[in-house]
Amino acid sequence: MTAAFPFSAIVGQEQMKLAMILTAIEPRLGGVLVFGDRGTGKSTAVRSLAALLPPITAIKGCPVNAATAADCPDWAGITTTDTIERPTPVIDLPLGVTEDRVTGALDIERALTQGEKAFQPGLLARANRGYLYIDEVNLLEDHIVDLLLDVAQSGENVVEREGLSIRHPARFVLVGSGNPEEGELRPQLLDRFGLSVEVTSPTDIDERIEVIRRRDAFDMTPDAFLAAWQDKDAAIRDRILSARATLDSTEAGDAILRDCAKLCVALGADGLRGELTLLRAARALAAYEGADTVSRDHLRAVAPLALSHRLRRDPLDEAGSGARVARCVADVLG
Structure with missing residues (x-):
């Protein structure tokens, strides 16, 4: 698995980095919307911040990354109390995704082969305690965005269909990005995102050169580059964890x-x-x-x-x- 670009090594884009840090400290902000040109580091910043944070401790096999056995829903059928460490989840939500894929639905295979009515978790379950990233959010169908924003606000996913009545925690930081040239979000949806940032391509020649230099160094010698920025990333991580404790x-x-x-x-x-x-x-x-x-x-x-x-x-x-x-x-x- 390819390592994420160091968060502290991102050149410029201070407002975007600040917004990402604030949502990592206070998930109740409701996520962040980043609009701007292509290739300005939007997705890089999301993955870099998630990689910077310490791994989460979760019940082994729990589909919603529950921290304790009591938090793991009954329908998951998990009986163990053993825990494992895993990286902070970053789940990509593709364009054209169906509502069933997002929220979860009846497990058709088990229903046909075993005659059992079971729940198949969706992307919201996988994103619990992590990040849900939507690229080109302005092109996503409105009813899917509405659903995501409602769940992000409540912290719980509720599925009532096909004879199923399922609830599970879905606490995640929602990050949307897009290019305004390809369409704008409705004002009602804009208002539901906690923070918003407009990013542009740098016009300063020296800044652009530094972006190229760092990216090239990361691609050519990733281990050495990661080691060079390790201490600065660790300092940001410590400040985030300290802020969470004193918030x-x-x-x-x-x-x-x-x-x-x-x-x-x-x-x-x-x-x-x-x-x-x-x-x-x-x-x-x-x-x-x-x-x-x-x-x-x-x-x-x-x-x-x-x-x-x-x-x-x-x-x-x-x-x-x-x-x-x-x-x-x-x-x-x-």
Whole structure:
């Protein structure tokens, strides 16, 4: 199996890397949407971050990667309490996938050969405690995206069909990527992703040269390249694990809550999902930086990630969504 490119070796794309780190710290953010040019490191970043994280401990043979025997669903028929270590799952969801393949369905082979009604787990079961990656998410059928977002929010997959009534945990970080030239997501779906990032191809010659140099070194001498970046990846891993441990104790005062509400009202964001995402992202960043409390600086840093995709279209404003958020942050937070 080919090793993933080191996360710390990715050149530039700081906003994308920050969004990935925040979702690794706080899965309740609801995932991240990355839109941009082809070949800008979108899928590389997902696989690199997952490879950077420590392996998960799961019950041997459990189809949903349960950490304990109590968490492994009864329908799986697993009786052992033995555990194994496995890499953090990264499951690719292909275009044209059927709903049965995603959620799971009746095991037709066992039904025909043994006369038993059994459940065949889908991609959501395999992605539990890991990442579900959708390339070209804007080309995926809307009802599949709706289903994925609902499960990502609830953390549970429910299948009620063909006489089956199945539930199992499905807690994963949903990462979608796409090229805006090939179509946009509906506003309702955009709003359900926690964070969003727009990435572009670098225009600086030296930066492009460094991208080529690092990728070529990784392809030619992967072992030496991985060893050279091992310590930096380990430092990021330690910060993520430390942030996870302190996340719940990181405080956000009433003043921060008021700032979140003011920003969303000023931007005209519908509902309260924007405030909740902004608060969770700021708290995750504060924990990642080792701060005890959330500050306005944390809000400023994550506001473009949490709010840019929640803006209503303004045909009279030629500025991009990122510029509008920056302008609003300056007005509200100073």
